[in-house]
Amino acid sequence: MCDFIEPQPAEKIGKMKKLRRTLSESFSRIALKKDDTTFDEICVTKMSTRNCQGMDSVIKPLDTIPEDKKVRVQRTQSTFDPFEKPANQVKRVHSENNACINFKTSSTGKESPKVRRHSSPSSPTSPKFGKADSYEKLEKLGEGSYATVYKGKSKVNGKLVALKVIRLQEEEGTPFTAIREASLLKGLKHANIVLLHDIIHTKETLTLVFEYVHTDLCQYMDKHPGGLHPDNVKLFLFQLLRGLSYIHQRYILHRDLKPQNLLISDTGELKLADFGLARAKSVPSHTYSNEVVTLWYRPPDVLLGSTEYSTCLDMWGVGCIFVEMIQGVAAFPGMKDIQDQLERIFLVLGTPNEDTWPGVHSLPHFKPERFTLYSSKNLRQAWNKLSYVNHAEDLASKLLQCSPKNRLSAQAALSHEYFSDLPPRLWELTDKTILVVTITLKRAAMQRAEEQSWQLANALNCHVQTEDV
Secondary structure, eight states, X not given: OOOOOOOOOHHHHHHHHHHHHHHHHHSSOOEEXXXXXXXXXXXXXOOOSBOTTSOBOOOOOGGGSOGGGOOOOOEEEESSOTTSOOTTTEEEOOOTTSOOEEEOOXXXXXXXXXXXXXXXXXXXXXXXXXXXXXXXXXXXXXXXXXXXXXXXXXXXXXXXEEEEEEEOBTTTBSOHHHHHHHHHHTTOOOTTBOOEEEEEEOSSEEEEEEEOOSEEXXXXXXXXXXXXOHHHHHHHHXXXXXXXXXXXXXXXXXXXXXXXXXXXXXXXXXXXXXXXXXXXXXXXXXXXXXXXXXXXXXXXXXXXXXXXXXXXXXHHHHHHHHHHHHHSSOSSOOOSOHHHHHHHHHHHHOOOOTTTSTTGGGSTXXXXXXXXXXXXXXXXXXXXXXXXXXXXXXXXHHHSOSSGGGSOOHHHHTTSGGGTTSOGGGGGOOTTEEEEEOOEXXXXXXXXXXXXXXXXXSGGXXXXXXXXX
């Protein structure tokens, strides 16, 4: 049998309601259930154990709060979830302990600071690497058999760039020279090697984005005929050898050294460029082509059909470029064919035989009866300006050796006496150090061979920047 609940007196019920209201004003929120769909919602100021400034606050009883600081209780009826505070009433601001909650109240009329959401670093419409519309073409610089080069501007960082646009054929695909150039340059970081910024691939073109360098050695020599200033020759040759030493130590052959592929900045920095014929020699191979290097700068062993070559291939080109910078004309300007090119070489260096060049008779295209017998000469007899510069003739003779085994390496050439007057600090640099040369610009008289010359005056003119490669 159920127990009968005796009704409570009215006076006792009134006291309970007062107690309930007192409790509701002491806590942040009390929902009094009236029925299944409506609630009496009471909103008051919540007192946290730590304020926004991180200072401990004391929770005071309700009766100790001054009258002007009390918040009037507002009763509203709502049909939504009571545990979801309306956006116009509650704003949360993260604090040290996530306990600071600010409310918009009618008594103060002030809004709490809005929570700022950080947007993504790069919006969908901002320029990005790898996108064709991130670069603006300014002017055409040149056009070759399979590529066109433009001067451009990057919308990513605002810098000038060189855009090498390679046309793709649907049947042939991407030229292997472009793939080789991009793959090699991605791993090369050096002050004397042109920097590859970006690669853009579309259905119609493959664009290689390089740092912009305003001219090349060929154009520079055309503007200053008759030979370059000896100080400039030394500066350019030193940087060329530094770049070659860097790639040779990584078993990479350039295989197309010529003045057109040596870029010159407006501060006198030289950079190796156009690695389309470059080849990594990390894996031994006997399948190298002898159709490499422009004819004037191709060594006699390759002209005679040799395909077993190494870094000595590039060093012959260095010797030819060295002579051309000093003399003002190409060292061996063959005008007809390979036969004519070899004749011009043998005229100065002498026709080789087994005594001067062991193994020459085993080369595929060497036929002694086809060549005139010449005796070797001093290089100054062919290029008189070599005698004007200390140790220049000796260095050129050690680079221009018919037998590839006798040619000086890039690293050994850097230690030649020809460079003895350069700052000693330059030889203390490691392979992981990038050298940025500060050039002293001199305005010369109009009657001189050049209008300007760069010089390395002392070690203080060399700014050294280290970077892991």
